[in-house]
Amino acid sequence: MVEYPFDLEFIKKRMAIPQKIAKLSYLNEKAAIKYMRIWGEKKMPITILFDELIATIKQKRMILNIKLLAPPILPPYCPLFKKLKDN
Numbered sequence: 001m002v003e004y005p006f007d008l009e010f011i012k013k014r015m016a017i018p019q020k021i022a023k024l025s026y027l028n029e030k031a032a033i034k035y036m037r038i039w040g041e042k043k044m045p046i047t048i049l050f051d052e053l054i055a056t057i058k059q060k061r062m063i064l065n066i067k068l069l070a071p072p073i074l075p076p077y078c079p080l081f082k083k084l085k086d087n
Contacts, residue, residue, distance in 0.1 A: 010046060010047065013046055013047060013050040014046050014050075016050065017039055017046070017049060017050055017053065018039075020050070020053040020054065020057060021035050021036055021039065021053065023057060024053065024056060024057050024060065027057065027060035027061065027064060028056075028060050031056055031060070035049070035052075035053055035056075
C-alpha cells in the first residue's frame with residue numbers, strides 16, 4: 001500500500017465540495033450560494049464544510065421527497081376524487 005504525505009480522505013472531500021455545491025444548487029439555490037461563499041472565502045474547515053453540505057443535501061432531498069410523495073389534493077368535483085371517495 002502506498003503511503004501519501006497527506007490525508008487522502010481530506011483531498012477527496014476537498015475535490016467533492018464543488019460537485020456537492022452544484023448538486024445543492026438544484027435543490028436550494030440560496031443554500032448553494034451560502035456554501036459557495038463559505039468555500040470561496042475559506043470561512044470553514046474542509047471536513048466540517050463537507051459534512052454540512054452532505055447533511056443539507058440529504059435534508060433538502062427528504063423535504064423534496066415528502067412533497068413528491070404526498071397525495072394530491074383533489075377538488076370534490078374531480079371524477080378521480082369521487083372514485084377514491086366511493087372506494
